[in-house]
Amino acid sequence: MDRAVCLADYEILARKCLQHMAYEYVVGGAADEITLQANRQAFDRIRLEQRVLVDVSKIDTRLTLFGQQLEFPIVLAPTAFHCLIQTEGELATVRGANAAEITLVVSSLANVTIEAIAAEATRPLWFQLYVQPDRGFTRALVQRAEAAGYQTICVTVDTPVFGARNREARAQLKFPTGMEPVNLRGLELQHGTGWIGSGVGDIYSPVLDAALTWKDIEWLRSFVQIPVVLKGITVAEDAEIAVKAGVDGLIVSNHGARNLDTSPATIDTLPRVVATVAGRIPVMMDGGVRRGTDVLKALALGADAVQIGRPYLFGLAVNGSDGVKQVVDILRREFEMAMALTGRTSLAEIDESVLWRDTI
Numbered sequence: 312m313d314r315a316v317c318l319a320d321y322e323i324l325a326r327k328c329l330q331h332m333a334y335e336y337v338v339g340g341a342a343d344e345i346t347l348q349a350n351r352q353a354f355d356r357i358r359l360e361q362r363v364l365v366d367v368s369k370i371d372t373r374l375t376l377f378g379q380q381l382e383f384p385i386v387l388a389p390t391a392f393h394c395l396i397q398t399e400g401e402l403a404t405v406r407g408a409n410a411a412e413i414t415l416v417v418s419s420l421a422n423v424t425i426e427a428i429a430a431e432a433t434r435p436l437w438f439q440l441y442v443q444p445d446r447g448f449t450r451a452l453v454q455r456a457e458a459a460g461y462q463t464i465c466v467t468v469d470t471p472v473f474g475a476r477n478r479e480a481r482a483q484l485k486f487p488t489g490m491e492p493v494n495l496r497g498l499e500l501q502h503g504t505g506w507i508g509s510g511v512g513d514i515y516s517p518v519l520d521a522a523l524t525w526k527d528i529e530w531l532r533s534f535v536q537i538p539v540v541l542k543g544i545t546v547a548e549d550a551e552i553a554v555k556a557g558v559d560g561l562i563v564s565n566h567g568a569r570n571l572d573t574s575p576a577t578i579d580t581l582p583r584v585v586a587t588v589a590g591r592i593p594v595m596m597d598g599g600v601r602r603g604t605d606v607l608k609a610l611a612l613g614a615d616a617v618q619i620g621r622p623y624l625f626g627l628a629v630n631g632s633d634g635v636k637q638v639v640d641i642l643r644r645e646f647e648m649a650m651a652l653t654g655r656t657s658l659a660e661i662d663e664s665v666l667w668r669d670t671i
């Protein structure tokens with residue numbers, strides 16, 4: 312194959328250009344990868360209803376989220392260590408995001424400083440926060456992001472510890488010397504410096520806080536000036552607590568199936584979260600979104616927008632910033648096609664009636 316025409320093609324090409332351990336790092340899920348498969352299979356089980364003889368000569372995919380205008384309801388999820396994929400790391404990613412007119416969520420574990428990424432950005436950026444055991448450092452990090460112009464904070468709450476990353480262990484994932492999460496410089500790390508995997512002898516990571524609770528969310532809310540979104544909510548009970556805690560949005564996510572294996576597919580848990588939230592705050596989802604029809608299905612089940620992780624990393628591996636743009640462009644066009652073929656011309660027209668009744 313010389314030319315990638317869909318997101319799956321980028322994965323095939325990326326496998327050829329990435330080092331084995333880097334490919335395994337990106338592609339892998341936790342343990343037996345039951346949830347990884349489920350994230351995809353659950354999308355495939357849902358069928359769509361085609362509607363005909365609707366004027367779809369103009370399609371509007373724009374939306375407003377947290378006061379920001381998005382051209383289409385897709386965001387680049389936070390992913391760590393882009394220098395493992397491409398020498399320029401997050402600088403290449405953000406250039407691709409600029410060209411594709413998409414919002415990028417920058418990971419706490421980026422290899423480039425958040426200020427340097429922001430200097431390159433022409434669109435609003437969001438910052439993903441792993442709260443650190445050192446709360447003073449955490450506060451300073453968030454304030455750095457605010458000062459650099461980031462417009463939303465996504466607090467990842469599904470990772471007190473990382474899951475059983477068997478693929479990474481088999482591939483002997485080791486970040487090259489000097490490749491580090493530069494934005495965490497200055498932290499006194501406990502549990503060694505195996506950034507992603509757990510330290511030897513225990514399950515804890517040096518860059519995560521296993522003691523994080525709802526009290527810390529209240530604490531964040533007390534000083535963060537920009538919208539605070541929780542990433543990694545999957546059940547109704549937590550969604551209710553989150554709304555009451557005053558957060559501004561939720562991301563239904565199982566961390567790309569990298570943490571708790573055998574947890575359900577996110578597209579299956581989304582409707583319960585949406586029902587509980589009942590429109591009080593925006594709800595996004597990620598996990599297994601690979602086709603424009605997946606975006607449509609997620610919106611039909613109540614998501615305001617979706618995020619993608621692995622696909623843009625494969626684009627980055629294959630073709631640098633152009634690859635990121637190509638992946639986003641493909642997904643965006645596919646989503647427009649899916650809207651046209653189901654007779655929808657705006658996001659407001661996408662609801663459960665898009666889904667073939669027997670599958671929901």
Ligand SMILES: Cc1cc2nc3c(=O)[nH]c(=O)nc-3n(C[C@H](O)[C@H](O)[C@H](O)COP(=O)(O)O)c2cc1C
Nearest residue numbers: 337388389390391418467566567598599619620621
């Ligand atoms: C290589 C890789 C690194 C990731 N790093 C982070 C991270 O630093 N912070 C975070 O909140 N989520 C991280 N995630 C999870 C993604 O934000 C997202 O939830 C997931 O990739 C979505 O699923 P998808 O890859 O099927 O689209 C990572 C995912 C991958 C694949």
